[in-house]
């Protein structure tokens with residue numbers, strides 16, 4: 182009907198994250214409406230943890246019963262970089278957690294961390310008028326978050342490095358960064374930033390801190406930022422079963438989110454970066470959103486002040502997911518063992534298990550479709566390789582499965598997966 186711009190075509194012509202969110206929304210709605218059984222093991226929705234929901238309810242009532250606070254929270258725009266008072270509190274809390282001297286100027290609040298990545302990935306990729314180059318974002322290890330895949334405005338803005346695959350047990354493996362390849366790629370001088378999620382969505386990998394230091398040194402000496410996505414990581418929600426602690430240092434951009442605490446509806450992302458970067462994000466936010474929403478800031482302010490956010494993360498959220506991870510892993514071993522050739526990435530954290538089916542007659546897309554037709558939603562692996570320019574068998578042989586749903590849903594989903602793979 183209309184002629185659309187390249188920008189629109191690039192962003193509206195279907196994407197992995199779009200398919201995932203459609204499955205999540207439509208699948209759940211259909212299940213509610215038709216009262217049919219489904220297993221939603223596809224999306225990254227955090228679990229509804231009953232004790233956390235009680236805490237959220239109490240906070241909601243507390244905010245609602247304070248008319249002065251309510252008027253500010255709902256009735257006033259914040260500054261584009263976020264409420265100063267909230268950034269001051271965050272600076273104190275995060276300075277301790279990240280072993281850094283942070284000020285409110287190091288912090289920018291965004292409408293969810295997804296939009297933070299849209300701004301960041303497009304800030305460090307694309308044409309650079311000043312030196313006539315086209316810069317790319319380097320993902321030093323893949324698979325990597327599906328939500329980055331389609332975020333760049335310009336095509337071919339991403340490049341990534343195939344990992345080393347290390348076997349850790351009979352049916353377990355871990356991905357490792359291939360630093361020789363990373364250094365070789367950086368030496369081509371067209372990389373604008375290095376980016377990774379930690380824990381990694383989808384593999385559940387937590388890149389070891391020694392590797393993070395090495396990545397930081399590579400980025401720093403190349404005068405490019407190291408962007409670290411802590412959506413599931415330290416210090417909150419800390420869905421990490423091995424240590425995910427990380428210092429902030431100049432030149433680093435660390436991104437946090439309130440979503441995986443169980444608050445995705447608040448749409449609150451937090452960027453910690455050098456003041457120049459944080460200020461540029463504020464400028465961009467004013468164009469895109471005027472200002473970020475205030476509710477998330479008011480919601481967690483006291484929990485940052487009194488450290489309860491760490492307590493909730495370490496004492497409620499992390500053990501909850503650890504138990505879920507163990508449950509799904511033992512069920513998978515029980516259902517797949519000896520019937521199917523399979524490998525599972527070590528579960529260091531996040532909400533997912535990354536399953537590899539080498540030499541199977543079905544590829545990951547076919548497995549996805551067969552499961553979907555039986556009401557089991559997973560995510561096909563091919564969507565998790567942003568910018569990969571070489572062949573890697575895992576791209577078509579893996580699926581991501583979310584273990585945050587109820588034991589009944591996970592049980593049903595894994596049993597159907599096992600029967601699809603064995604048939």
Ligand SMILES: Cc1ncc(COP(=O)(O)O)c(C=O)c1O
Nearest residue numbers: 225293294295378382412438440
């Ligand atoms: C690795 C990772 N980063 C960022 C996000 C974006 O989350 P939000 O926009 O809710 O903060 C997600 C969401 O699932 C994610 O998995």
